[in-house]
Structures are given as structure tokens and as C-alpha cells.
Amino acid sequence: KDVISIARMQGVMSIVDIAQTAGVIPIDFADWQPDVVAGSCVKWLCGGPGAGFLWVSKQILNQLEPVDIGWFSHKNPFEFNIHNFEYADSALRFWGGTPSVLPYAIAKNSIDQMYRIGVKKVREHNVMLARKVIDALPASWLVSPDEDQYRTGTLVVNPPIRDALEARLNALNVHFDVRKRGFRLSAHIYNTPEQIEQVINALL
Structure with missing residues (x-):
């Protein structure tokens, strides 16, 4: 939280990696007010390899233009015009291409279980x-x-x-x-x- 406050005072964006803490340290984004949070489902979330997560503040969502994109990142993914690309207006702009579904299915069930435990x-x-x-x-x-x-x-x-x-x-x-x-x-x-x-x- 202190790092985020310092970054904001300096006029720079905060990107917080919670891969080592998600699932074992209570985290409150409303209190932190970070710009971007990223993490992995491997470690304390017990979600297995291959699934990660990204959270982006609504205030800056449309300001960010990811370089690694895929057809889900497109505003109109079924346009199929290689000469035209528009970022999706939602968090889908960070989604990229078709994911490997199994790691996300495993991670979802693990995260749900961790949520039930608290x-x-x-x-x-x-x-x-x-x-x-x-x-x-x-x-x-x-x-x-x-x-x-x-x-x-x-x-x-x-x-x-x-x-x-x-x-x-x-x-x-x-x-x-x-x-x-x-x-x-x-x-x-x-x-x-x-x-x-x-x-x-x-x-x-």
C-alpha cells in the first residue's frame, strides 16, 4: 500500500505482483487502490500451473494498449480483417488468443475452495x-x-x-x-x- 501511494505521488503507475501472497495474505484492492495487479494461481491458491490473473483499475483500463494480443483482444473479434484492429473496450483487450481451458477450470475450483475457507x-x-x-x-x-x-x-x-x-x-x-x-x-x-x-x- 505504501509503494502504491509513493507511486501515485510521483505520477507513475503502480503494478503489484501478488503471486507470492494471494491466498495467504488478506488483500483489499479498495484500500490499496492499485492501478494493475497481476498474479499466478500456482502457490497459495493451489490452482496448479498454467493459469494467472490480471486486474486493472477501471480508471485506466482504456488507456492501456497491450502488445501481446489475440482475436479476443479485438473490439469485434469476428471481423477477421487483418488490416484493422481496435482494442476491446473491456478487460478482454488483455485476453489475447484462445486459452488452454483446463488450467483455468482447475484454478477456478481451487480459488472457489479457498474463498469458502477464507x-x-x-x-x-x-x-x-x-x-x-x-x-x-x-x-x-x-x-x-x-x-x-x-x-x-x-x-x-x-x-x-x-x-x-x-x-x-x-x-x-x-x-x-x-x-x-x-x-x-x-x-x-x-x-x-x-x-x-x-x-x-x-x-x-
């Missing part, structure tokens, strides 16, 4: 599980912010003797990412406190 509930569950890990491990291992309000859904910890601990986690079939700065743990709504206890025991 992002606020997902966030509370995520914070509760992350707090268990934070409170159990030495503070020196923590890479992510300790304060819940400054942390995304992912918790990064950097323990010593990483190879041995990585092997322990793999033996428990824990899904995690290994990065230069540490292990990335992303507890979702389907993870249980018992699973988190297993992770903590493996790390300690």
Missing part, C-alpha cells in the same frame, strides 16, 4: 504454525522477520549442519525449498500442528 482463516492458521517453529528454534536460525505482520506465508530458517537436517526432513517426506539463505517452509491450511512438530523435531 483467506483470513488461512493466514491465522499459517501464522500459528509458523509461530510454533519460531518459538522452538534458536533465534539465530531465523532469517524471516520474527514479527508476524512483517512476514509472508513463507518462513525461512537457516540451521547449522544443513546437509544432515535436509536429509532428516526428506526422510519425513517434508516438502520444502533449499535456498542459499536457508530452508523455506510454507505451512498451508491443510498442514497440521502434528506435522509441524515433526519438522521441529527433525531440525532439532
Whole structure:
């Protein structure tokens, strides 16, 4: 939100990428008032690969002329005149050509399920599980912010003797990412406190 305000004061457009937060952090466009928001359905929305989304403020919708266009982008898609192109007056101007339907069908059902659960509930569950890990491990291992309000859904910890601990986690079939700065743990709504206890025991 602060970045959007700064951009507006500078007279520039704001484009916000929420691929890492949609589905785990409550988002309010009415409060943010961004110009453009883009994201992916992969990560926290559990929508699988191949589907993304784009939201554009009505105030600037007709000012933007996307370069990557297709027949759905046309004001009259059935005109079939290659020498004439007019952008659709609606968000269809960003649609492009015929999409692969299956990824969008999967993503829609996943997003509907996440909506029924509620992002606020997902966030509370995520914070509760992350707090268990934070409170159990030495503070020196923590890479992510300790304060819940400054942390995304992912918790990064950097323990010593990483190879041995990585092997322990793999033996428990824990899904995690290994990065230069540490292990990335992303507890979702389907993870249980018992699973988190297993992770903590493996790390300690």
C-alpha cells in the first residue's frame, strides 16, 4: 500500500505482483487502490500451473494498449480483417488468443475452495504454525522477520549442519525449498500442528 501511494505521488503507475501472497495474505484492492495487479494461481491458491490473473483499475483500463494480443483482444473479434484492429473496450483487450481451458477450470475450483475457507482463516492458521517453529528454534536460525505482520506465508530458517537436517526432513517426506539463505517452509491450511512438530523435531 505504501509503494502504491509513493507511486501515485510521483505520477507513475503502480503494478503489484501478488503471486507470492494471494491466498495467504488478506488483500483489499479498495484500500490499496492499485492501478494493475497481476498474479499466478500456482502457490497459495493451489490452482496448479498454467493459469494467472490480471486486474486493472477501471480508471485506466482504456488507456492501456497491450502488445501481446489475440482475436479476443479485438473490439469485434469476428471481423477477421487483418488490416484493422481496435482494442476491446473491456478487460478482454488483455485476453489475447484462445486459452488452454483446463488450467483455468482447475484454478477456478481451487480459488472457489479457498474463498469458502477464507483467506483470513488461512493466514491465522499459517501464522500459528509458523509461530510454533519460531518459538522452538534458536533465534539465530531465523532469517524471516520474527514479527508476524512483517512476514509472508513463507518462513525461512537457516540451521547449522544443513546437509544432515535436509536429509532428516526428506526422510519425513517434508516438502520444502533449499535456498542459499536457508530452508523455506510454507505451512498451508491443510498442514497440521502434528506435522509441524515433526519438522521441529527433525531440525532439532
